[in-house]
Amino acid sequence: MPAKSDLKDLIRRVRRGDHAAAARALSLVVDEDESAASLARDFFKSAGSAQKVGVCGPPGAGKSTLTGRLIGLYRARKIPVGVLAVDPSSSLSGGAFLGDRLRIMAHATDPGVFIRSLASRGMVGGLTHAIFGAVHVLEALGCAKIIVETVGTGQDEVEIASVADTVLYVTTPALGDEIQAMKAGAMEIGDVFVVNKADLAGRDKAVADLRGALGLGRAAGQAPRAWEPPVVAVSALSGEGVEALGRELDAHWAHLERSGERRERLKRQHRAELEFWIQRRVLKTALGRVDEKALKDLLSGKTDPASLGAKLLRKH
Amino acid sequence: MEPKPRRILVAKPGLDGHDRGAKVIVRALRDAGFEVIYTGIRQTPEMIAAAALQEGVDAVGLSLLSGAHMTLFPEIVKLLRKRGLKNLLVFGGGIIPDEDARALRKAGVDRVFGPGTPLQEIVAYLNEKLAVAR
Numbered sequence A: 001m002p003a004k005s006d007l008k009d010l011i012r013r014v015r016r017g018d019h020a021a022a023a024r025a026l027s028l029v030v031d032e033d034e035s036a037a038s039l040a041r042d043f044f045k046s047a048g049s050a051q052k053v054g055v056c057g058p059p060g061a062g063k064s065t066l067t068g069r070l071i072g073l074y075r076a077r078k079i080p081v082g083v084l085a086v087d088p089s090s091s092l093s094g095g096a097f098l099g100d101r102l103r104i105m106a107h108a109t110d111p112g113v114f115i116r117s118l119a120s121r122g123m124v125g126g127l128t129h130a131i132f133g134a135v136h137v138l139e140a141l142g143c144a145k146i147i148v149e150t151v152g153t154g155q156d157e158v159e160i161a162s163v164a165d166t167v168l169y170v171t172t173p174a175l176g177d178e179i180q181a182m183k184a185g186a187m188e189i190g191d192v193f194v195v196n197k198a199d200l201a202g203r204d205k206a207v208a209d210l211r212g213a214l215g216l217g218r219a220a221g222q223a224p225r226a227w228e229p230p231v232v233a234v235s236a237l238s239g240e241g242v243e244a245l246g247r248e249l250d251a252h253w254a255h256l257e258r259s260g261e262r263r264e265r266l267k268r269q270h271r272a273e274l275e276f277w278i279q280r281r282v283l284k285t286a287l288g289r290v291d292e293k294a295l296k297d298l299l300s301g302k303t304d305p306a307s308l309g310a311k312l313l314r315k316h
Numbered sequence B: 001m002e003p004k005p006r007r008i009l010v011a012k013p014g015l016d017g018h019d020r021g022a023k024v025i026v027r028a029l030r031d032a033g034f035e036v037i038y039t040g041i042r043q044t045p046e047m048i049a050a051a052a053l054q055e056g057v058d059a060v061g062l063s064l065l066s067g068a069h070m071t072l073f074p075e076i077v078k079l080l081r082k083r084g085l086k087n088l089l090v091f092g093g094g095i096i097p098d099e100d101a102r103a104l105r106k107a108g109v110d111r112v113f114g115p116g117t118p119l120q121e122i123v124a125y126l127n128e129k130l131a132v133a134r
């Protein structure tokens, strides 16, 4: 753990836009170093300062390639961009292949772009509990757009919808059957839908299917919504449709602001972050107290799980 | 607390376009419990140094078959040091004569592995090197 004065300096440097400092702060936060709490206290002051765009969808849909395109779009407007790309950890080895950066290397040396790959580290689904803290570091760094990439379909432990302001759901023409069978969860979390690989055959049918599926959801008795999720055909490979996608992302951000929904979403994000914090703490403390002695006491009938559990939770 | 996985950047500088070898290493390291970030082929030293910095890695592995290791490897080490990554472990792989290996070591490349090196050897090397400091 770094000394207190070093932490202050680290925070100051992050806030000045220093990438080396941000990289170090991210490691401390993600690794749950003892200093993480003091860092988080400061960085949280910046919470809500950026538009967080969650890019999710099935493996290989082109999320990273598209992320690269979005970076290019924002950089043409001189907007500082942060990217957090999450891949699953192997449950066997605990290791991970973090392969998203591979598709974004074109922006590697741009001082206005900061990219960090993260492993899910034991969490079910696409995201890591550390994602919230990592987002705040990038907000403090001054990123006005933060792209969070994850394989996610709406049934995960940490949901992209509880992290992002704007959820961009990426699918492709080749995944036509997947669209048909798309879970209600996925249909509901998307704010903007992309049919990527529009350079391939079947693009118009995929767009129509998706629009149909989204419309059907409404016809089934839901009230009309203030925001109708658009479907945009894009080729992340050629860049076709990326401008139009950028306009939809901006429109959604403006909609959130105008409707007051932005605050509601931020509230939802904070709730998720708080709940995860508590969950982690309980996991690390009370669960760690389940030892041989506890089990012996249960076996001998000296106590019962509910009484013992309550006692372990109280213990400091 | 349980130990956090170590992070390794595997990068391919230079112009050769074959990365089968690099990918084999990437997989072996993942299976050995490392978090591995792969940059892909044909990366400039600047790109590799920037990626290593942002990713907060514990080591950088450079894979090169084209024979330009004597210029590219030291240049990457220099850029990493310039960015403040003073103690970051740098290792390499490729067809590298002993004489070059000695010179590279002086230039800050801790170790180079030849083409036939068993993957277990690289894993053991990293486990040992990264076990202590952080």
Ligand SMILES: Nc1nc2c(ncn2[C@@H]2O[C@H](COP(=O)(O)OP(=O)(O)OP(=O)(O)O)[C@@H](O)[C@H]2O)c(=O)[nH]1
Binding pocket: A058, A059, A060, A061, A062, A063, A064, A065, A066, A099, A100, A103, A151, A196, A197, A198, A199, A200, A234, A235, A236, A237, A238
């Ligand atoms: N034809 C075509 N191929 C694309 C397009 N976008 C991405 N690809 C290719 O699709 C493959 C997967 O792309 P990625 O960007 O890595 O996809 P991803 O969704 O990030 O993949 P994961 O992170 O592994 O889930 C690569 O081979 C890309 O080159 C596109 O618009 N058209």
Ligand SMILES: [Mg+2]
Binding pocket: A063, A064, A065, A099, A100, A149
């Ligand atoms: Mg990806």
